[in-house]
Amino acid sequence: MTRHAQTMQATSTAHAASYIPRPSDADFRHLQHSNHSDIVRALDMTPDAFEKLKVHSKKLREEMQASLDSSKKFADQDPSAWSRFVQWARETMPSLLSRYEDAWPVELYVRINLMKHVAYERHRFKKAMAKYKQTRVLRSSSSTAAAEMSPADPPPPYEEEEDPATGSEDCGSQMHPDAVLENIENFLKSCDFDLGHLTGAFVTRRAGLFNLERLELIASWPAALRRDHLERHFGTMLDDVEIEVLNKRFIEMNRAQL
Numbered sequence: 301m302t303r304h305a306q307t308m309q310a311t312s313t314a315h316a317a318s319y320i321p322r323p324s325d326a327d328f329r330h331l332q333h334s335n336h337s338d339i340v341r342a343l344d345m346t347p348d349a350f351e352k353l354k355v356h357s358k359k360l361r362e363e364m365q366a367s368l369d370s371s372k373k374f375a376d377q378d379p380s381a382w383s384r385f386v387q388w389a390r391e392t393m394p395s396l397l398s399r400y401e402d403a404w405p406v407e408l409y410v411r412i413n414l415m416k417h418v419a420y421e422r423h424r425f426k427k428a429m430a431k432y433k434q435t436r437v438l439r440s441s442s443s444t445a446a447a448e449m450s451p452a453d454p455p456p457p458y459e460e461e462e463d464p465a466t467g468s469e470d471c472g473s474q475m476h477p478d479a480v481l482e483n484i485e486n487f488l489k490s491c492d493f494d495l496g497h498l499t500g501a502f503v504t505r506r507a508g509l510f511n512l513e514r515l516e517l518i519a520s521w522p523a524a525l526r527r528d529h530l531e532r533h534f535g536t537m538l539d540d541v542e543i544e545v546l547n548k549r550f551i552e553m554n555r556a557q558l
Contacts, residue, residue, distance in 0.1 A: 320344055322404040332411050343405060349396065356393050357409070363388055364410055370417050371523035371547075374410060385410075424522060479503035479510035487515055491549045493542060498534065507533045519554040526550055 323331065323342065331342055340350060364370075367385045368377055389406045390397055397403040484502050488495040503510040509518065518526055527547050530538075538546070 320400050322401045328404075328408070331408055332415060339408070343400075353393075353396060353405075356396070359392060360389065360406070360409055361413065364413060368410065368414075370414065371527060372414075374407075374414050428520070474505055475500070475503050476505050476508065476510040480512070483512050484510065484515070487512070487549070487553075488546075492545045495538075495542065495546060498537065501534060501537060515550075516553065516557060519550040519557070523547060523551065 320343070322328070327342075331339060334342075343350070343353075345353065363385065367381055367388070369381075386403055386406055390403055397406065481499060481503060485496050485499040488498050488502070501507060509515055518529065521529070527543065530543055530546060534543070534546075
């Protein structure tokens with residue numbers, strides 16, 4: 301064997317020894333909830349290499365925010381957007397990611413960050429609702445005991461009831477008595493797509509989005525929770541693009557209130 305062949309074989313052997321396959325699904329899920337030291341061991345990085353990764357983490361985070369949808373779980377991300385993001389990471393950090401099968405540390409980083417973002421949004425929502433409920437209690441204590449719920453209150457979880465007249469009609473599908481149809485229709489028509497045909501669905505007792513105060517309230521919710529609410533009530537009427545358009549309009553409304 302020539303010296304050149306020996307050198308090539310040694311290089312190939314060294315590369316195979318340093319190549320790190322993707323962990324099993326179970327181990328990958330475990331890593332998403334592991335501490336810092338466990339992740340470093342799984343990456344099998346030298347201190348210098350890990351410092352380089354930390355330098356790139358800011359770029360990763362910025363590109364992730366620009367390319368992916370932080371309001372969605374990893375499984376719900378757009379596959380084409382994800383492919384472009386991984387390709388960007390490979391080109392940005394070739395010396396770091398070439399050791400890993402399918403550049404799996406990038407997926408691990410994104411999954412952990414999305415999980416943290418969802419947890420943060422839920423925590424922020426719970427704090428906001430706790431504060432809102434406290435304000436509501438204080439407001440109701442200064443009013444008469446017979447006062448009705450304020451139009452600004454969040455939509456209650458209406459349950460199906462029988463209509464006294466028919467014995468079967470779902471009261472939740474009826475129009476709310478305080479509905480302001482013109483305001484709701486104008487809001488829906490101001491979306492990128494004209495969604496005015498949803499006016500009747502918005503102002504039902506079940507959906508509870510019957511006036512501007514209710515719209516402003518849901519506009520203040522975290523994007524992920526608002527999307528979940530919209531999908532539950534209007535998922536059979538709208539496709540994913542139309543739901544995104546509606547969610548975008550709520551974001552614009554929230555910014556206008558700030």
